[in-house]
Amino acid sequence: MSKVWKVAVLGAAGRMGSEAVKAVNTAEDMDLVAALGSSDSLDEVVESGAEVIVDLTVPDVTEKNVRFAVEHGIHAVVGTTGWDDQKVANLRDLLTQHPQVGVLIAPNFAIGSILATEFAAKASKFFESVEVIEMHHPNKVDAPSGTAVHTAHKIAEAREEAGVGASPDATTKDEGGSRGAVVDGVHVHAVRLRGLVAHQEILLGDAGQQLVIRHDSFDRASFMPGVLLGVREVAAHPGLTHGLDGFLDLS
Ligand SMILES: NC(=O)C1=CN([C@@H]2O[C@H](COP(=O)(O)OP(=O)(O)OC[C@H]3O[C@@H](n4cnc5c(N)ncnc54)[C@H](OP(=O)(O)O)[C@@H]3O)[C@@H](O)[C@H]2O)C=CC1
Ligand SMILES: O=C(O)C1=N[C@H](C(=O)O)C[C@H](O)C1
Numbered sequence: 001m002s003k004v005w006k007v008a009v010l011g012a013a014g015r016m017g018s019e020a021v022k023a024v025n026t027a028e029d030m031d032l033v034a035a036l037g038s039s040d041s042l043d044e045v046v047e048s049g050a051e052v053i054v055d056l057t058v059p060d061v062t063e064k065n066v067r068f069a070v071e072h073g074i075h076a077v078v079g080t081t082g083w084d085d086q087k088v089a090n091l092r093d094l095l096t097q098h099p100q101v102g103v104l105i106a107p108n109f110a111i112g113s114i115l116a117t118e119f120a121a122k123a124s125k126f127f128e129s130v131e132v133i134e135m136h137h138p139n140k141v142d143a144p145s146g147t148a149v150h151t152a153h154k155i156a157e158a159r160e161e162a163g164v165g166a167s168p169d170a171t172t173k174d175e176g177g178s179r180g181a182v183v184d185g186v187h188v189h190a191v192r193l194r195g196l197v198a199h200q201e202i203l204l205g206d207a208g209q210q211l212v213i214r215h216d217s218f219d220r221a222s223f224m225p226g227v228l229l230g231v232r233e234v235a236a237h238p239g240l241t242h243g244l245d246g247f248l249d250l251s
Contacts, residue, residue, distance in 0.1 A: 005231055008034035008050035008074075010065050011057035015139075016079060016220055020054050023224040030231060042068045052231050055080050059142055063087050066103060070094050076103045077230035079223070081146035088242065095239050102234040106244040107150035109226025113200065114245050116215040117147070120202035121154040123211060125162035127204035130155055131180070135191040135199040143190040147200055149183050150243065155202070156184035 007024050011017035012035035024032045034048035038057075042065065045053060052075045055065050059082025069076045071094070083091075083105050095101060108114060124130050132155075134148040159165075166185055180189035198217040203210065217223065226244050233247040241247065 002029055005030045006033045006049055006051045007031065007231055008036065008045045008048055008053045010036045010045075010053055010055045011080070013037045014056055016056040016223065017054075019220045019224060020056055020227050023228055024054070024231070027228055027231075030228070045069065045074065046072050050074055052077060052234060054078075054227060054231065058082075063090070066091065067094060070098050070101050070103065073098065073101060075101055075234045077227065077234055078103065078105045079109060079227065081107070081142050083146070088240070092240055100238055102237045102239065102241070104230045104234045104237070104241045104244065104247070106226060106230060107146040108198075109223035109230070109244060110198075110215070110217050111226065111248075112222070113147060113198075113215045113217065114226075114243070114248065115250075116200065116202065116213050117151045117154055118245060118250055120151060120204070120213045121158040123204055123213070124155045124158050124202075125164050127206045127211065129167040129203075129205040130159075131167070131187045131189065131203050132183075133189045133191065133201045133203065135193060135196050135201075137196050137198075138192040138194055140192060143192070144181050144183065144188040145190065145198070145200070147198070148188045148190070151200065151202065152183035152186035152188055155186050 007030050009017055009020050012021050021035055024030045033050050034044050036044060053069045055062050055078045057080050062080035062082055066076045066078055132148050132151055134145040171179055180187045200215050202213045229247060
């Protein structure tokens with residue numbers, strides 16, 4: 001009999017959380033021991049004997065939830081957005097005091113999205129210009145998306161390593177932020193539209209040519225294999241892993 005993971009889902013009544021509850025309940029190597037909403041106490045996680053939490057809550061509370069888990073020796077798989085540099089640095093500090101605990105922060109659990117980000121970062125040193133467009137359902141509370149921020153970061157890293165300069169841009173007058181947010185020097189545009197789930201395009205331009213790398217999540221089912229992989233792997237990776245690509249062989 002293989003290991004059966006005791007899992008607590010936080011944000012269990014939400015769009016992602018409710019899918020995760022179904023996915024964990026369907027996985028033979030997992031046992032859903034707690035499903036928490038916003039009015040439940042985190043003490044339930046400890047009382048349930050959970051070995052791993054899956055955090056799919058809201059940007060304002062995810063840091064508190066993850067800190068609680070780490071302080072109680074519980075691993076964490078985190079899909080919630082809002083992990084800025086300061087929060088990530090604080091978490092790294094905390095994990096040094098709990099070296100046996102693993103935390104995965106996954107800006108996106110969908111394999112296609114992870115590959116799109118990877119391909120875009122690889123391609124970006126060959127093109128003078130690069131911009132990101134993320135498109136989501138209108139109930140999303142944060143912009144730009146965590147995936148777009150992560151993608152911009154990876155692109156910026158790859159271009160810096162290759163010695164590629166900033167994308168050319170003659171704009172001197174931008175009425176109302178028409179050129180979007182600038183994340184690590186990469187312009188990021190956010191669309192919110194009824195009917196959408198989660199979509200991203202990376203536009204790469206050079207003299208006389210354009211490459212567009214696009215990923216679409218049409219259903220939240222697309223995220224579930226990644227969530228389950230995270231639960232199965234996180235304990236084997238103590239410390240912080242930022243991006244599910246850390247658990248995949250993309251070489
Ligand atoms: N990494 C990935 O692949 C993906 C990540 N996401 C991210 O996941 C997060 C959740 O998205 P989504 O499901 O659409 O959002 P929802 O608003 O549908 O769900 C959030 C849930 O969290 C609950 N919640 C709020 N505070 C707490 C708390 N303190 N403890 C427990 N539960 C709490 C809310 O409950 P209540 O209604 O009672 O307030 C709600 O049910 C977002 O940050 C989103 O960007 C989304 C899709 C994919
Ligand atoms: O809120 C969402 O829906 C999503 N959030 C994540 C993000 O901000 O990148 C992941 C995915 O894009 C869906």
